[in-house]
Amino acid sequence: MENKATRFAMAIASVAALIWVFDASAETLLKPRYNLSGQWQENGDPSQSINYFQEGTQLTFINIAHGFAHYFVGRYIAPTKIEGVQHRVNMGSGCSTEILTIITATSASTVEVSMKGLDSNCDLAKGWSAVGGSVRVQ
Numbered sequence: 001m002e003n004k005a006t007r008f009a010m011a012i013a014s015v016a017a018l019i020w021v022f023d024a025s026a027e028t029l030l031k032p033r034y035n036l037s038g039q040w041q042e043n044g045d046p047s048q049s050i051n052y053f054q055e056g057t058q059l060t061f062i063n064i065a066h067g068f069a070h071y072f073v074g075r076y077i078a079p080t081k082i083e084g085v086q087h088r089v090n091m092g093s094g095c096s097t098e099i100l101t102i103i104t105a106t107s108a109s110t111v112e113v114s115m116k117g118l119d120s121n122c123d124l125a126k127g128w129s130a131v132g133g134s135v136r137v138q
Contacts, residue, residue, distance in 0.1 A: 030057055033079040034108045039138040042113075050134060059084070059103070067091050072101055080105040086115065088124070095122035109136040 035054050042048035042063070050063040050070075057076040064070070069091055074084020086099040098118040105111050110133060117128035 030076055032057060032076050034105050036105060038136050040134040041137050042134050043132055044135050090122055097121045097124055
């Protein structure tokens, strides 16, 4: 006869396995509406070239301009919405700050971007916010 501890452990293991299955299937069910891989420009400005790379539900981008290097990694949280963290490095001082970034694809060639500062390490204050957009050029 099994004791209570063994039955409890088996029940916990079963629940954990079930949660893992639901979590894994939720990601496979989320299908991004657009593939955003390509070259983009912030607000159509040629000096603000951004290279997006999308694989499945993950999106990354790199933007180096005006003395700052930006690196973003995020995941789709809805078919047209990506949330992640952007790392902003001042190339002169080396100071690094993090920015919560939400990208909403309004079409295959336009996105809206909202940002919020997560720390006060450099020139941006914690809680700083901005909105903008980018257009696909390639």
